[in-house]
Every structure is written in structure tokens, then in C-alpha cells.
Amino acid sequence: MTDDRWLDETQQQAWRALLVFVNRGLPQLERTLKEHDLLVVHYSILVALSDAPDDTMRLTELADAANLSQSRLTHRLRTMIDRGHVEIAADADDGRGKNATLTAAGRQLLERVAPIHADDVRCLVFDHLDGAETAALANAMSKVARTLCDHDAFTETGC
Amino acid sequence: MTDDRWLDETQQQAWRALLVFVNRGLPQLERTLKEHDLLVVHYSILVALSDAPDDTMRLTELADAANLSQSRLTHRLRTMIDRGHVEIAADADDGRGKNATLTAAGRQLLERVAPIHADDVRCLVFDHLDGAETAALANAMSKVARTLCDHDAFTETGC
């Protein structure tokens, strides 16, 4: 049971904790945002757009920035457009592409829920960590995230 | 923008990386297990049962051990029973309760996919970290996880 085919003690502890975070922590964030008729996905989309120049982004970039598949983005975007938080316009240069823009109402919504969500995130994670621990967490997870974003295509050969 | 109502630089970095992990990393684990007709949830249930004495657990405990709601457990359990990986029996002492037991086929399945899944997890997370980083990650996430498991009821008042 202590092959290198298995996780060692520390790895197991880290992995189990991550699963607890995912399966118990994240649903709490969803619940809080749902009180404002939002999903965390919606929030991510709003943030990505608000970070972009002119509050505008090509859909593919937006999907990438928010860690979404194109399909998922399209689905979520539909309701956000209906509610007037986002607008869509065909790209002038590339007939295939479309640009999403944050509307004034969308920005207003974001500014209203952002503090609430930030509170929630701190309460869930960072209130339990001191500066050094937070830095260590950021360092470790950033290394993990980097490779996930890099060979995004994910060549599964041997990892 | 640098209120204490917001996340600081390091916190943001950690949080963004966690979101990348959740939205890009976890789906990869699902994909790999799906080749064996399993979800990560299934795997968690198998592991929890195999860790229990007599490979048997009360459903409520099982749900807790696998970080699941009772409803979700019931839904997943149905197919696992159909496939003969788990058995269910009424509890003798408490007429309301039921016990889930891992069958021989279930244990066999677990032993077959466990190395594959472990490989996947290491490849996703731990291959990118040295010993100190892994320990730091385990420490930080464990602190987060602890409070999630404790006041599981989650008294949302002020966090």
C-alpha cells in the first residue's frame, strides 16, 4: 500500500481536505449567491468581463478567462442577456466571432454582490489561514493551475 | 479596492488557482473514471465503505464520510446496487436505518480503478509539488476542511 502508485500520508490529507472543500464549501457559495438569483458561474463571467478593456471580450476568451467550456458559456450567457446584464454583438473583423459586453446594469449587479461574495470566500477559506499559510496555498495551487491552463488541450499521454 | 472587504493580492491568487483546479482539473478526473463507467462520487463511496469495519456503514455515516447529501447518496447508490457493487440491508436495531455493504465485486472494482485514479490525482496535483509544498497545502486545506466538517450545520451568522 506504500507503492509509488499510491498517495502518501500527506498527499492523502491534502487530497481529502480538497474534496471536503469542493463538496461542502463550494455549495455554500452557490447558496449565498442564489439568494441574489446568481450562480458562481454568472459571477465569474461578470468578473472576467469587468476586468477586460471596454468591459468587452470575445466569447472564446471569455470562456477561457472564466474556466468554462464554450457550450456552458452560451447556456449561462443566454439568461444573462435576457436579464440585461450582458450584451452580445457580432465582431466586425471576424464574421464568426462575437463580443460580449458588460452593461451598466451588469456592472451595478457585480458591484452589489462582489462584497458579499468576497466575504463568503474569506469566511470559507482565508479567515482560517495566516499570511504565511495563505502564501503557501497560493504558491502550491498556482503551480497546479499553471499546468492546467498551459497545455489546456491536455495531452493525456503520461500526464 | 483595498478595503478589508476585498481579497488581497495573495488571497486572490490562491482563490483564482483554486477555481482553475475546480473547473479544469476535476473534470479531468471525471473523464478518466468515466472510461470505467464511474463517477468520482462512486469512487468516494467505494473508498468510504472499504475503510469501514466489515465494509459496512450506516447510510447517514456514509453520506458524511463521502461528503454527500443523503439524497445524492440515495441516487448514486441505486445504480451501484443494480450493478452489484454494494448491498443494502435494514438495520436490526433501528427500524429506520439501513446499512450499506461493499460486495466482493465492489471491492474488486475498487482495487482495479484505485491505482488509475491515484495516478490521475498525483498527475493533477502532487507531481507539481515538492514535499514542503505538499505539506503546506495539506496544512492549509485541512484547516479549511476542519471547520466545514465541524459546524456542518453551518451557522451562517457572521460566518
Next chain:
DNA sequence: GAGAGATTGTTGTCGCGTCAACCACTAGGC
């Protein structure tokens, strides 16, 4: 300039998870 192939985005289907409602049983008064 006409295909072949790649890129961008949408649509529909299907399985999973949440939530609320529900049934079955136990426990604690009286």
C-alpha cells in the same frame, strides 16, 4: 477561386445534484 480543413459559436439531449415533500420509524411526554 474553389475546395478542404480549421475555428467560432449554438443547439439538443441526457445524466447528475439540489431542494422540497414525503413516508417510516423512534422517542419522549402526558
Next chain:
DNA sequence: GCCTAGTGGTTGACGCGACAACAATCTCTC
């Protein structure tokens, strides 16, 4: 004995996400 809570577990409905198929456009090559 009942009658009310409370607990353990199930069910059904509904919304979301993955996936595959599709349409539309660009690009490259000849």
C-alpha cells in the same frame, strides 16, 4: 396507550453541465 417531535431515508421535479452534432465563417493551398 396516544400524540407530538425528531430522525433516517426515498422520491420527483427542475436546473445546470458535458458532450456530440451542427451551422457559419475564415484560411490555406493549389
